[in-house]
Amino acid sequence: MPKLREHYNSESRLSWVLAGLAGVLAATAYTHSEGYFVTFMTGNAGRAALGLFTDSMWMSISAAALLVSFISGVVIASLCHRHLWRSRPHGALRLTGASLLTATVVDWVEGGPALPVPLLPILLVAFGVGALNTTFVRDGEVSIPLSYVTGTVVKLGQGIERHISGGTIHDWFFNFMLLTGYISGATIGGVISIFVGGTWMLATATVICLLATWYSHRYVDGRGLWR
Structure with a gap:
């Protein structure tokens, strides 16, 4: 642990926790809906276009809506970072938590715990994931994308190459x-989905997000460890 603390500060370790949260949200939306993606925007962009050529108009429309919702979360959270959260670098978690809570209420009103979860609550989850991805910002740009797994895997592969070529484990460990x-996080979400579904799955994800928000404010922002 001393070695870990020496190379990776509290913000780095928090990013690993929040990547887990992104995985939980991906599982929440995917397992109890019509298979919607709230973290995989590459897939949504492809579905939005390809649905037009496969007689799957609803797939195209829903994928485009998820893409717009995700981008809206990024934009709104970025505006809040610039104007409201200057002293709270991880304030985006508040917006994610609020969107998940709203999704839970909307799903309960629309149909209760019945499955599958309709599109509107899933759009709210996608909004929250977009906001979550703005948690770590440096010079106005996202420094650690939490749900962009493709980019993470590419960087992991490059880091492994650097280690092979004379670097250290720290070239890829992060x-x-x-x-x-x-x-x-996705595995935990999958396990949770076995026992609870629909509204209760959204409520569980909301609680997990609120715990992550408390942790970031109490142990990272509150103690100034992000600096």
């Missing part, structure tokens, strides 16, 4: 932990 966090 991205390995990001990937591990995401996969672990």
Whole structure:
């Protein structure tokens, strides 16, 4: 642990936890809906276009809506970072938590715990994931994308090459932990989905997000460890 603390500060370790949260949200939306992606925007962009050529108009429309919702979360959270959250670098978690809570209420009103979860609550989850990805910002740009697994895997592969070519384990370990966090979160979400569904799955994800928000504010922002 001393070695870990020496090379990776609290913000780095928090990013691994929040990658896990992104995995939980991916599982929440995918397992109890019509298979919607809230973290995989590459897939949504492809579905939005390809649905037009496969007689799957609803797939095209829903994928485009998820893409727009995700981008809206990024834009709104970025505006809040610039104007409201200057002293709270991880304030995006508040927006994610609020969107998940709203999704839970909307799903309950629309149909209760019945499955599958309709598109509107899933759009709210996608909005929250977009906001979550703005948690780590440096010079106005995202420094650690939490749900962009493709980019993480590419960086992991490049880091492994650097290690082979004379570097150290730290050339790839950070991205390995990001990937591990995401996969672990998705696995946890999958296990949870076996026991609870629909509204209760959304409520569980909301609680997990609120715990992550408390942790970031109490142990990272509140103690100034992000600096």
